[in-house]
Amino acid sequence: xxxxxxxxxxxxxxxxxxxxxxxxxxxxxxxxxxxxxxxxxxxxxxxxxxxxxxxxxxxxxxxxxxxxxxxxxxxxxxxxxxxxxxxxxxxxxxxxxxxxxxxxxxxxxxxxxxxxxxxxxxxxxxxxxxxxxxxxxxxxxxxxxxxxxxxxxxxxxxxxxxxxxxxxxxxxxxxxxxxxxxxxxxxxxxxxxxxxxxxxxxxxxxxxxxxxxxxxxxxxxxxxxxxxxxxxxxxxxxxxxxxxxxxxxxxxxxxxxxxxxxxxxxxxxxxxxxxxxxxxxxxxxxxxxxxxxxxxxxxxxxxxxxxxxxxxxxxxxxxxxxxxxxxxxxxxxxxxxxxxxxxxxxxxxxxxxxxxxxxxxxxxxxxxxxxxxxxxxxxxxxxxxxxxxxxxxxxxxxxxxxxxxxxxxxxxxxxxxxxxxxxxxxxxxxxxxxxxxx
Numbered sequence: 430x431x432x433x434x435x436x437x438x439x440x441x442x443x444x445x446x447x448x449x450x451x452x453x454x455x456x457x458x459x460x461x462x463x464x465x466x467x468x469x470x471x472x473x474x475x476x477x478x479x480x481x482x483x484x485x486x487x488x489x490x491x492x493x494x495x496x497x498x499x500x501x502x503x504x505x506x507x508x509x510x511x512x513x514x515x516x517x518x519x520x521x522x523x524x525x526x527x528x529x530x531x532x533x534x535x536x537x538x539x540x541x542x543x544x545x546x547x548x549x550x551x552x553x554x555x556x557x558x559x560x561x562x563x564x565x566x567x568x569x570x571x572x573x574x575x576x577x578x579x580x581x582x583x584x585x586x587x588x589x590x591x592x593x594x595x596x597x598x599x600x601x602x603x604x605x606x607x608x609x610x611x612x613x614x615x616x617x618x619x620x621x622x623x624x625x626x627x628x629x630x631x632x633x634x635x636x637x638x639x640x641x642x643x644x645x646x647x648x649x650x651x652x653x654x655x656x657x658x659x660x661x662x663x664x665x666x667x668x669x670x671x672x673x674x675x676x677x678x679x680x681x682x683x684x685x686x687x688x689x690x691x692x693x694x695x696x697x698x699x700x701x702x703x704x705x706x707x708x709x710x711x712x713x714x715x716x717x718x719x720x721x722x723x724x725x726x727x728x729x730x731x732x733x734x735x736x737x738x739x740x741x742x743x744x745x746x747x748x749x750x751x752x753x754x755x756x757x758x759x760x761x762x763x764x765x766x767x768x769x770x771x772x773x774x775x776x777x778x779x780x781x782x783x784x785x786x787x788x789x790x791x792x793x794x795x796x797x798x799x800x801x802x803x804x805x806x807x808x809x810x811x812x813x814x815x816x817x818x819x820x821x822x823x824x825x826x827x828x829x830x831x832x833x834x835x836x837x838x839x840x841x842x843x844x845x846x847x848x849x850x851x852x853x854x855x856x857x858x859x860x861x862x863x864x865x866x867x
Contacts, residue, residue, distance in 0.1 A: 442582040444706030449589035471551025473691025477676045481669040483566040488661035490574035497578025502720025510642040513575030518646040520571035524564030532560035558615035565626035572629040596621035660800030667807040678822045685830040689769035708792025715796030722864040742785025750778030776838040790852040799861040814844040
């Protein structure tokens, strides 16, 4: 019972914080979607590029959670917070560099997706403005990772609710009140993300001073933090490549399938973030347990979370499938997009039990610091997926946008099945359960 209470204590606030972000994206999609199909499709292209640009650095959260949790399990809170400060400085440097690159190359980046000229114009506008918020996005990742490692998932929840709530208000004012169009949505996002970043950094600095942790950047330690994150970076790049290739194929099928795919992917992301709450708990619990030398505790917690992940995924998936007719009108008035989206959501829902299994095992292995194997496993999974998704592109538009989107999402579900097989094989072994501080 004690390990179940600990899972719930960490997972519930993490769940609420994680679903706040996709709700924020869903709100963006709903607001922009009522501007027109070109704007909604443009948001899909720009979001794919933006999430990729920031998402490849998710190791700032995941890797930091593992390291901080291990130090905490070993009883050294000062070292735990100091490791988090290293991650914060790394996030600031990477964020500034990435923002500059994305802002300057926004047009060519969006053009890679092969969307129509009307969609490309909207996407470029959104991406160029949103690039200004990338440093804040990476800072949020880094500080959230530190707090999770310290077994605190409540503070990120508070920041998410306040920040994403402000984002919706700003978007409504900028898009409809000031009539800035898709640019207004981008500016609302940048302002909200920056405010969240400042608030979380303030919390971390208070914790650091209370534990007398160093605040100045130490170049060698910052570089070491970056080097530790390389395997997780490779894993994330392979995962993002999967999402990008899928969006690229969607763009080749036409504007209606692309618009439907954008919303379906946003809904899938919402469900993924919801299920990922158990993965966050898995990272924190696994890291702390291994730091304290408790392998049996890791196995016990993993078994519980896998069962909960599969059950939760099944429940969420059935709910989405049941609402597949209700959801589409909330995002677009276009009947063709509504029909295609409704069919895609059925497929999305049916794949959620597999997703719950995948996310929990991924979280356990990240918490164990098994980054090198995760990198290799994700590359293998991506390579296995390529023939499937490229076959969809080779087939081309069938004349039925609904059929095209369904086939696209069946292919993506196949990717999740492959990923589940790979992770399941690794989790059954014992060599990833290395104890002590690494």
